[in-house]
Amino acid sequence: MRWRVLTLFVSLAVAAAGQELERSPFHGDEASIGAGKASFRLRCSACHGIHAEGGKGPPLNRGEFSAGNRDADIYRVIAQGVPGTEMPAYGTRSTEENIWRIVSFLRTFEAVGDERVDGDAERGEALFWGAGGCGGCHKVGRRGGSYGPDLTRIGRSRSVQHLREALLDPDEDLPAGYFVVKVVTRDGKTISGIGSGIDDFSAQLRDVSGKLHSFLREDVESIEREFKSVMPSGYGESLSDQQQRDLLAYMQALRGEESR
Amino acid sequence: MNRQVWLASILLACAAAALGQVDSEALANSQQDDESWLMYGRNYSAWRYSPLDEIDTENVGRIAPAWIFQTGESGKFQTTPLVRDGVMYVTGPSNHAWALDLKTGRELWHYSEPVPGDLPLCCGKPNRGFAILGNRLFKVNMQATLVALDATTGDVVWEVESADYRKGYSNTVAPLVVNGMVVVGIAGAEFGTRDFIDAYDAETGERRWRFWTVPGPGEPGNETWGGDSWKRGGASTWITGSYDPELNLIYWGTGNPGPDLDGAPRPGDNLYSDSMLALDADTGELRWYFQFTPHDVHDWDSVADPVLIDVEVDGQPRKALVHANRNGHFYALDRTSGEFLFARAYTEVNWADGMTSAGRPILIPGHEPTDEGTLTCPGMGGGHNWHATSYSPQTGLYYFNSGDGCQIYHGATQDFVEGEYYLGSAMENVTGEPREGSILAVDPGTGDRRWRFALVSPPTSGLLSTGGGLLFAGTAEGYFVALDAARGKPLWRLQTGGPVRAPAITYRFEGRQYVATAAGSAIIAFALPR
Numbered sequence: 001m002r003w004r005v006l007t008l009f010v011s012l013a014v015a016a017a018g019q020e021l022e023r024s025p026f027h028g029d030e031a032s033i034g035a036g037k038a039s040f041r042l043r044c045s046a047c048h049g050i051h052a053e054g055g056k057g058p059p060l061n062r063g064e065f066s067a068g069n070r071d072a073d074i075y076r077v078i079a080q081g082v083p084g085t086e087m088p089a090y091g092t093r094s095t096e097e098n099i100w101r102i103v104s105f106l107r108t109f110e111a112v113g114d115e116r117v118d119g120d121a122e123r124g125e126a127l128f129w130g131a132g133g134c135g136g137c138h139k140v141g142r143r144g145g146s147y148g149p150d151l152t153r154i155g156r157s158r159s160v161q162h163l164r165e166a167l168l169d170p171d172e173d174l175p176a177g178y179f180v181v182k183v184v185t186r187d188g189k190t191i192s193g194i195g196s197g198i199d200d201f202s203a204q205l206r207d208v209s210g211k212l213h214s215f216l217r218e219d220v221e222s223i224e225r226e227f228k229s230v231m232p233s234g235y236g237e238s239l240s241d242q243q244q245r246d247l248l249a250y251m252q253a254l255r256g257e258e259s260r
Numbered sequence: 261m262n263r264q265v266w267l268a269s270i271l272l273a274c275a276a277a278a279l280g281q282v283d284s285e286a287l288a289n290s291q292q293d294d295e296s297w298l299m300y301g302r303n304y305s306a307w308r309y310s311p312l313d314e315i316d317t318e319n320v321g322r323i324a325p326a327w328i329f330q331t332g333e334s335g336k337f338q339t340t341p342l343v344r345d346g347v348m349y350v351t352g353p354s355n356h357a358w359a360l361d362l363k364t365g366r367e368l369w370h371y372s373e374p375v376p377g378d379l380p381l382c383c384g385k386p387n388r389g390f391a392i393l394g395n396r397l398f399k400v401n402m403q404a405t406l407v408a409l410d411a412t413t414g415d416v417v418w419e420v421e422s423a424d425y426r427k428g429y430s431n432t433v434a435p436l437v438v439n440g441m442v443v444v445g446i447a448g449a450e451f452g453t454r455d456f457i458d459a460y461d462a463e464t465g466e467r468r469w470r471f472w473t474v475p476g477p478g479e480p481g482n483e484t485w486g487g488d489s490w491k492r493g494g495a496s497t498w499i500t501g502s503y504d505p506e507l508n509l510i511y512w513g514t515g516n517p518g519p520d521l522d523g524a525p526r527p528g529d530n531l532y533s534d535s536m537l538a539l540d541a542d543t544g545e546l547r548w549y550f551q552f553t554p555h556d557v558h559d560w561d562s563v564a565d566p567v568l569i570d571v572e573v574d575g576q577p578r579k580a581l582v583h584a585n586r587n588g589h590f591y592a593l594d595r596t597s598g599e600f601l602f603a604r605a606y607t608e609v610n611w612a613d614g615m616t617s618a619g620r621p622i623l624i625p626g627h628e629p630t631d632e633g634t635l636t637c638p639g640m641g642g643g644h645n646w647h648a649t650s651y652s653p654q655t656g657l658y659y660f661n662s663g664d665g666c667q668i669y670h671g672a673t674q675d676f677v678e679g680e681y682y683l684g685s686a687m688e689n690v691t692g693e694p695r696e697g698s699i700l701a702v703d704p705g706t707g708d709r710r711w712r713f714a715l716v717s718p719p720t721s722g723l724l725s726t727g728g729g730l731l732f733a734g735t736a737e738g739y740f741v742a743l744d745a746a747r748g749k750p751l752w753r754l755q756t757g758g759p760v761r762a763p764a765i766t767y768r769f770e771g772r773q774y775v776a777t778a779a780g781s782a783i784i785a786f787a788l789p790r
Contacts, residue, residue: 031675038674041686050633050670050688095378098680173691199737200715201753225716227692 024071026097026104036105039098047086052109054159055173057087061109066156074103084256085157117160117249119242124250127243134247137231140254147194147208148231149175153256163251167244168236170229180230181205183213184221198225282344282392287437288505297343297765300389300434301648305568306502308650309725310766314773315788316728320742320752322788326774327365329783331358336761337778340389340434340648340722342397343767348776349411350783351387351434355401359414362769365785369414375402380428380679382450386761388500389434391442393462398442400431406444406460418465422446428453428679434500438510438541441468445497445512445563449533452492452518452682457501457510457537459544469544473497473514473532486527492676493526494518495533499563499646504579504595509538509547511568511581511595515561521629521671522557522684529554534562536583538598548598552585554620557629558611558669559640559687560586565649567658571705573601582704584649584660586642587612587621590707604707606644606700607662608637629671629685639667639695640687641718648722648763650731651704655745658704659731661719665695699723699733701748711748722763724775732775734760740777740784756780 026032041050047057058066067077078099081089090099128134129143137148144151154163165172181195181203193207203223204214208230217223239247282298290296291303294312302308315323331337335353342349347368348360354375359368375385379402391398396417397409403425408417422444423429428451436443441459448455459468474493475481482490494517501512517526517533532546534553539546552562567582573592581595588609592601600619612621627636641663649660672685689695697715702708713733721734731745736759742752758780766775776785 031677034672034674035677035680037672038681038683038685041670041672042681042683045686045688050686101677101680171692197737198716199739200735200741201739201750225694227694 021075021100022070022072024075024100024103024107026101027071027107029104032101033105033108035098036101036103039094040102040105043090043094044102052106054161056158056162056175058157058159059161060106063109065106071100071103071107074106075099078102082156084153087157117245117252119245119247119249121246121249121253124246124248127239127247128250132239132243132247147206147210149178151251151254153254155252155254156256158251160248160252163248164244167247170231170233171227174227174229178229180226180228182224182226183215186219186221188221194230195225198223281394283394284440287393294768295343296345297341297767298392299342300340300391300436300500301502301565301567302765304503304505305651306500306565306649307567307653308648308723308763309652309654309727311727312766312768312773313727313729314768315726315730315766315775317730317744317751319788320728320730323742323752323775323786324789325754326785326787329358329360329365329367331356331781331783333781335781336384336386337781338386338388338432338761339778340763341765341776341778341783342390342392343765343769344392344411346769347411348783349390349392349397350778351389351399352781353385353387355385355387357387357390357399357409357414359411360783362774362785365783371409371414373401373407376425379403379425379430380451380681381430382447382681386432387434388432391435391437393437393440393442396462398435398437398462400433400435400444402430402432404429404431404446404448406431406435406442406465408442408462408465420460420465420467422458423448423453426679427451428682431498433498436500436503436510437462438503441541443501443510443512445499445501447496447498447515449494449496449515449518450520450681450683451679452494452676453496454491454493455496455515457497457512457539457544471537471539471544471546473535473537475531481531484528484531486525489526492518492682493530493533494520495530495535496561497563498561499565502566502568502581503541504568507596508541509595510541511566512537512539513561513563513566513583515563516556516559519674519682519684520557520559521669521686522673523555523628524673525684526555530556534560534587536562536566536581536593536598538595550593550598550600550619552589552591553587557671558587558627558636560642561646562586563646564644564660567649567651568595569651569658569704573705580704582651582658584644584662586638586645588638588643589615590660590702591619592704592707602707604702606702606707606709607664607698608666610635610637610666627669629669631670631672631685633668633670633688635666635690636669637666638663639665639689640669641695647719650723650725652725652731652745654727654729655701655725656703657701657710657745659699659701659723659725659745661697661699661715661721661723661733663695663697663718665693666690667695699731699743699748701731701745713743713748713750721760721777724764724766726766726775732764732766732777734762734764734777734779736760738779740764740779756782756784758782
């Protein structure tokens with residue numbers, strides 16, 4: 001009965017105040033927090049991790065949030081999304097009450113402080129466009145190559161932990177759409193590159209020179225899809241610890257301003 | 261116009277109208293009616309097989325769209341269209357439906373009903389089709405209502421509410437007309453509902469019977485639910501069943517218990533979740549049941565088509581019910597008694613080491629979902645999920661598709677909140693191991709696989725087999741495909757530009773065979789060039 005009374009209260013409160021509420025009406029309510037955790041795992045965990053530890057999306061288990069630490073700030077981000085990132089707006093897909101329940105779940109994590117990168121962003125930038133060779137494949141703003149993911153807003157959309165893993169072990173978590181297609185033609189040639197599409201009858205890919213190819217399965221010897229990155233591995237050895245930190249500091253600073 | 265001519269015209273019109281009526285006999289003989297498609301599974305045995313053979317393995321490469329109807333609506337088109345007397349009746353997502361002229365594909369009428377904004381939904385707003393009796397069409401709406409429409413105008417004749425959508429109930433199932441009643445299931449197990457199968461009078465909309473798929477106190481099976489967990493037990497019934505007129509039994513599969521992934525709040529086998537039910541068609545009384553996955557903690561609904569086939573099993577002729585279950589096994593049961601005949605794994609299975617002689621899975625320990633997660637195959641969607649299957653008496657093969665691969669299952673304790681997700685946690689994909697799929701052909705008497713057509717993505721469409729030796733299927737990437745039903749080789753395909761999520765149908769119109777399917781947001785009818 002307790003939750004029924006609470007739900008009634010919340011319904012009235014939400015109806016009256018909508019998104020104007022500063023604090024989740026479910027704050028501290030265990031049943032609602034449990035429901036929020038369930039919703040989080042269903043809708044959010046694919047990007048933010050099953051334990052909110054972060055992944056493609058920032059970690060949300062650190063008690064601090066980049067868009068603001070008030071309940072209303074977290075609500076706003078969930079409801080309206082973050083333009084320019086993969087974070088969609090859930091305001092049209094979920095009820096206000098359900099979003100507040102997710103907010104209440106996220107507020108159960110104690111503040112542990114954001115991870116700081118002890119690096120020099122300016123040195124990282126020089127490395128990125130110079131000896132590191134990153135800019136040959138990655139674009140920032142209008143500068144750089146387009147074989148790898150666009151990093152213009154990567155500091156907004158990825159956690160430092162995720163960026164570090166992506167640098168040191170690119171195969172661990174491929175960005176969506178970045179699988180490799182390998183085609184062996186009837187005359188024995190192998191052509192591989194980033195897959196633009198693959199289905200039961202055809203494949204389209206872009207090779208390292210940027211050239212587009214399209215093949216029908218019936219016209220070639222084989223078409224295989226590989227879930228490994230074309231980004232070279234081994235940066236853990238070729239870059240010093242300090243260089244890695246500098247690069248991460250640079251990427252963490254990429255918030256999208258360069259595209260303006 | 262003189263009086264005699266006028267009277268003759270009226271009589272002719274009445275006779276034509278009478279000819280156009282779909283009565284119980286027409287439904288019982290639907291398998292012989294080449295010019296119609298009168299129910300979800302084409303016949304009461306749910307074969308989805310048509311003897312039409314104008315389009316065959318030799319000429320299928322020449323078929324082309326005869327017309328395309330763009331619905332203009334977004335969402336998942338999972339409908340099985342009905343066809344009768346020159347008209348196609350199509351349901352779409354978000355409570356839309358249309359009547360289309362078979363000659364041109366032009367719209368004759370459009371029905372729509374708003375979907376409430378506060379309707380809790382797990383899986384989009386699809387609808388799987390109409391049922392028909394007389395000149396009435398029957399469809400469910402998302403907000404757990406059942407409507408009867410005038411087939412000529414699309415006007416609402418009656419509408420009833422099956423359950424309160426605010427509690428988590430919704431509906432997507434294509435109804436089944438049996439003995440003048442409209443039989444429907446319900447959805448909602450992801451929200452802690454207690455589910456049922458209903459039968460309504462086709463004439464009045466009055467409910468004739470209800471079978472609760474989770475027994476209440478004092479009813480057999482209630483003891484398989486610890487405490488009061490039966491109140492939130494789920495066991496949804498969201499895919500159409502089949503019917504044996506001789507036995508007067510309706511067969512209908514049930515879905516997962518709630519909460520989906522956390523078994524702790526519901527100790528016991530949790531009857532009749534994940535089961536096949538045989539109900540007396542007139543009373544809704546349970547004649548037998550068979551539970552595929554007792555105490556399921558992997559969301560392995562057992563709603564897939566119950567297909568009725570008379571087949572030899574171990575040298576004995578059996579009145580069988582065959583069913584490809586989401587838990588990774590193909591089953592054959594005796595449909596007169598529910599006796600377990602056999603089960604065969606058709607995809608990777610790591611949670612069970614075969615079955616007991618009674619058909620109970622022999623569990624391999626370590627597959628209960630945990631907070632950290634456990635790797636189990638198949639994944640949550642199966643195995644074979646809900647997509648329509650097909651049995652061809654021509655090849656003697658049973659066809660169904662399969663999602664292949666594993667997932668990591670996470671469990672967590674969760675209090676129940678009415679109208680909110682009640683899953684007990686969630687699944688995640690295995691890094692670097694994308695889920696794929698396949699179309700399978702098996703011998704229904706043994707479960708032996710005859711062929712496998714690999715899909716790069718988990719399947720999205722249902723299947724249709726024809727007397728032309730063909731099996732029609734669609735893919736997530738938008739291909740509509742004809743395979744050689746005997747060997748599984750692709751013979752023809754068209755990139756339709758949108759995911760094919762529906763099963764195809766076929767019919768003869770003005771002496772010509774058509775094959776029609778929903779693709780993306782369009783309905784496409786194919787035929788050989790004139």
